[in-house]
Amino acid sequence: xxxxxxxxxxxxxxxxxRILGVGAESVLLVAKINNYKIILKFRxxxxxxxxxLAKSLTILRTIKESKIIAIINKNRIPSPRILFSLxxxxxxxxxxxxxxxxxxxxxxxxxxxxxxxxxxxEIIGRVHSIGIVxxxxxxxxxxxxxxxxxLIDYGLSEFSDRLEDRAVDIHLFRRATLATHAxxxxxxxxxxxxxYRAALGEPADKVIERASKLELxxxxxxxxxxxxxxxxxS
Amino acid sequence: xxxxxxxxSSGRGSVIALGIESTAHTFGVGIVSDRKxxxxxxxxxxxxxxxxxxxxxxxxxxxxxxxxxxxREALDEAGLGIQDLSxxxxxxxxxxxxxxxxxxxxxxxxxAAYDLPLIPVNHGIAHIEIARFFSKARDPVILYVSGGTxxxxxxxxxxxxxxxxxxxxxxxxxxxxxxxxxxxxxxxIVKGEHVVDLCAKGGRFLRDFPYTVKGQDVSYSGLLTKAxxxxxxxxxxxxxxxxxxxxAFSSAIEVTERCLAHTRKHEVILTGxxxxxxVLNDKALRMSKLHQAGFQPIPRKYAGDNGVMIAMxxxxxxxxxxxxxxxxxxxxxxxxxxxxxxxxxxxxxxGE
Ligand SMILES: Nc1ncnc2c1ncn2[C@@H]1O[C@H](COP(=O)(O)OP(=O)(O)O)[C@@H](O)[C@H]1O
Ligand SMILES: [Mg+2]
Numbered sequence: 001x002x003x004x005x006x007x008x009x010x011x012x013x014x015x016x017x018r019i020l021g022v023g024a025e026s027v028l029l030v031a032k033i034n035n036y037k038i039i040l041k042f043r044x045x046x047x048x049x050x051x052x053l054a055k056s057l058t059i060l061r062t063i064k065e066s067k068i069i070a071i072i073n074k075n076r077i078p079s080p081r082i083l084f085s086l087x088x089x090x091x092x093x094x095x096x097x098x099x100x101x102x103x104x105x106x107x108x109x110x111x112x113x114x115x116x117x118x119x120x121x122e123i124i125g126r127v128h129s130i131g132i133v134x135x136x137x138x139x140x141x142x143x144x145x146x147x148x149x150x151l152i153d154y155g156l157s158e159f160s161d162r163l164e165d166r167a168v169d170i171h172l173f174r175r176a177t178l179a180t181h182a183x184x185x186x187x188x189x190x191x192x193x194x195x196y197r198a199a200l201g202e203p204a205d206k207v208i209e210r211a212s213k214l215e216l217x218x219x220x221x222x223x224x225x226x227x228x229x230x231x232x233x234s
Numbered sequence: 235x236x237x238x239x240x241x242x243s244s245g246r247g248s249v250i251a252l253g254i255e256s257t258a259h260t261f262g263v264g265i266v267s268d269r270k271x272x273x274x275x276x277x278x279x280x281x282x283x284x285x286x287x288x289x290x291x292x293x294x295x296x297x298x299x300x301x302x303x304x305x306r307e308a309l310d311e312a313g314l315g316i317q318d319l320s321x322x323x324x325x326x327x328x329x330x331x332x333x334x335x336x337x338x339x340x341x342x343x344x345x346a347a348y349d350l351p352l353i354p355v356n357h358g359i360a361h362i363e364i365a366r367f368f369s370k371a372r373d374p375v376i377l378y379v380s381g382g383t384x385x386x387x388x389x390x391x392x393x394x395x396x397x398x399x400x401x402x403x404x405x406x407x408x409x410x411x412x413x414x415x416x417x418x419x420x421x422x423i424v425k426g427e428h429v430v431d432l433c434a435k436g437g438r439f440l441r442d443f444p445y446t447v448k449g450q451d452v453s454y455s456g457l458l459t460k461a462x463x464x465x466x467x468x469x470x471x472x473x474x475x476x477x478x479x480x481x482a483f484s485s486a487i488e489v490t491e492r493c494l495a496h497t498r499k500h501e502v503i504l505t506g507x508x509x510x511x512x513v514l515n516d517k518a519l520r521m522s523k524l525h526q527a528g529f530q531p532i533p534r535k536y537a538g539d540n541g542v543m544i545a546m547x548x549x550x551x552x553x554x555x556x557x558x559x560x561x562x563x564x565x566x567x568x569x570x571x572x573x574x575x576x577x578x579x580x581x582x583x584x585g586e
Contacts, residue, residue: 022495022525023495024491024492024495024496025488025491025492025495044524046484046488046521046524047520047521047524048484048487048516048517048518048520048521048524049480049484049517050439050480050484052439052441053439053445053480053481053484056441057445103496135448135449136449136450136492137449138449138450138496140495140496156447156448156449168448168449172448172449172450172451175396175397175398175450176397176449176450176496178395179388179390179395179396179397180390180395180496180497182390182391182392182393182395183391
């Protein structure tokens with residue numbers, strides 16, 4: 001529930017904001033209130049989707065992200081603090097973490113990959129420990145500022161403590177890291193798992209085992225051809 | 235052998251490859267030159283079962299009856315003799331074992347009999363390279379979609395790396411299975427359009443179908459189940475087709491978008507059999523525009539399996555220094571992942 005006053009204030013802030021950049025599904029704006037900088041995350045309606053589908057995804061993910069960041073904040077897991085959200089507009093206001101993405105920090109060699117992997121893994125372990133899975137733990141979704149790491153982007157997050165869902169997070173980090181940071185992938189993944197174990201404790205080993213099993217079982221095999229389906233798409 | 239030395243020496247003349255594709259239902263022979271007009275011959279024989287289920291063995295049986303003819307027809311179309319070729323390229327995987335073996339056998343025989351270098355090619359890499367060739371996209375985010383494959387890949391450190399894929403069934407598989415179960419197919423393609431596209435005309439979006447994106451992965455099995463259940467409950471088939479296609483294509487494009495945003499690349503390509511679909515191409519174009527990325531649809535004819543793409547990938551590998559393998563070492567690999575291939579020629583595009 002947002003009052004008309006707040007709506008007016010937000011629209012005034014928005015009109016004076018500058019574009020910081022674009023994410024996978026949103027435009028990020030920075031605005032200033034007195035001397036406090038805030039981020040406005042706008043989920044745009046995806047123009048390549050049926051309008052009804054685009055609208056429902058925007059609203060759903062905005063609601064989910066704001067709900068989950070609030071819980072993440074309450075548990076003091078390092079993330080930007082949420083300030084407000086307008087699901088129908090696809091807008092979330094949050095604290096601005098003035099740093100660089102972990103991806104950029106690694107590419108520019110601003111951080112040590114071993115430390116980075118460990119901290120990234122610890123944070124995911126803590127997220128899992130409160131019954132949440134992140135859903136998109138790539139290095140674009142961590143921000144590093146003065147050697148502090150923050151997890152962002154909870155649009156694909158879910159409430160879950162299922163082994164399977166946790167294993168997917170591990171798998172996603174692993175594969176995105178292999179694809180993006182091939183040079184340091186070994187160190188990053190190894191230290192990520194160390195950090196994850198340290199934060200989640202005993203259940204971690206089962207999750208990690210499941211994550212590697214997912215691959216061995218062929219569930220994530222790049223090529224699976226079924227005989228009968230090749231007729232038209234061969 | 236003097237002739238072999240002349241025709242294989244680099245720097246002089248053009249490099250001409252004969253490429254053989256036999257990973258699935260198409261036996262393709264392509265002849266390609268590294269100079270204009272590039273494509274000299276493109277012969278394809280497609281296995282069409284008269285009815286019902288298909289066995290890899292039947293495909294292989296069919297291939298073995300037309301393989302010799304296909305090679306001869308390709309040479310005739312190009313107006314070349316075998317002595318004019320510089321190399322034989324062959325798709326050794328991934329695919330169906332018995333089918334792959336026919337292509338491999340033909341390629342080994344040609345290489346041994348005419349003393350031609352034998353270049354193994356990964357089928358997925360060939361799909362990527364032909365799409366790069368037509369679009370001139372140097373370092374694109376790749377959506378590779380076919381009957382059995384749904385992969386998002388992009389280049390990093392010497393290889394095409396897999397960024398995302400389907401957690402269960404492939405996109406082409408989804409559409410075909412639905413069409414068959416719904417009684418819309420076979421035939422799957424009518425007047426150049428997939429029956430699901432035809433049926434979706436005039437359809438409306440249904441709200442309660444599952445849209446599943448996890449990180450950079452998609453999942454389609456829940457969508458297929460939901461679609462079939464809705465049909466059984468009497469929901470309008472046009473609405474079901476429209477919604478199924480809308481969700482399936484949009485989620486594939488969304489994971490491509492996620493990869494594009496994460497890697498900050500500037501080009502997108504679509505390749506594989508489903509890349510012939512105009513609705514999917516339209517979505518890829520809109521998504522690319524949103525990120526100011528370049529997108530050029532692949533010519534429809536070259537989206538699906540063919541021998542031309544195998545020849546192109548073979549020439550790229552050959553010119554980057556791969557001398558070829560001995561016929562006895564040309565072993566098929568049914569599960570040869572495309573991220574296991576060192577693409578030493580990158581960022582070069584075929585024809586450069
Ligand atoms: N609170 C924040 N402080 C600073 N930068 C941010 C913040 N939130 C997002 N960003 C920047 O914007 C990018 C996209 O944000 P993100 O929440 O990941 O959106 P998307 O869901 O579109 O990927 C991030 O990679 C980061 O660079
Ligand atoms: Mg993000």
